[in-house]
Amino acid sequence: MFNDTAKNTVFLPLLVRNNMSNPKKWYQSWFNTPYYHILYNNRDQSEAENFIKNLVSYFDISPDKRVLDLACGKGRHSIFLSSLGYDVLGVDLSNQNIAEAEKYSNPNLKFRVHDMRDPLPS
Numbered sequence: 001m002f003n004d005t006a007k008n009t010v011f012l013p014l015l016v017r018n019n020m021s022n023p024k025k026w027y028q029s030w031f032n033t034p035y036y037h038i039l040y041n042n043r044d045q046s047e048a049e050n051f052i053k054n055l056v057s058y059f060d061i062s063p064d065k066r067v068l069d070l071a072c073g074k075g076r077h078s079i080f081l082s083s084l085g086y087d088v089l090g091v092d093l094s095n096q097n098i099a100e101a102e103k104y105s106n107p108n109l110k111f112r113v114h115d116m117r118d119p120l121p122s
């Protein structure tokens with residue numbers, strides 16, 4: 001009797017363990033899912049520009065400063081910061097995002113695949 005029940009039962013700890021054996025961490029896969037893109041649907045270039053305008057004005061960042069955009073995604077903030085005259089480095093874990101961002105790179109706007117938990121090589 002117990003054996004029959006056991007055969008047809010899904011054991012939650014096993015499911016959890018199997019899921020945890022997925023070699024990717026959540027932050028390595030979540031940002032490439034359709035759900036993330038639905039959630040971020042309204043975050044476009046104009047929203048990024050508004051945000052940066054407010055940030056630059058609030059912190060009074062002079063244009064001779066260098067800016068590090070950690071977890072830059074496809075670079076929407078970096079691109080606008082560069083257009084304002086800042087020297088910008090955007091870094092992100094995702095090869096795909098950096099490949100997209102690099103389409104906009106120029107001598108004052110660079111992108112690099114990098115895990116922000118590690119020190120940035122000089």
Ligand SMILES: C[S@@+](CC[C@H](N)C(=O)[O-])C[C@H]1O[C@@H](n2cnc3c(N)ncnc32)[C@H](O)[C@@H]1O
Binds near residue numbers: 115
């Ligand atoms: C919510 S998105 C924001 C992207 C961008 N800042 C924007 O607003 O368009 C978060 C980004 O963080 C990146 N990310 C997550 N963990 C990271 C890590 N440890 N190091 C670098 N980037 C990471 C993801 O690849 C993703 O592009």
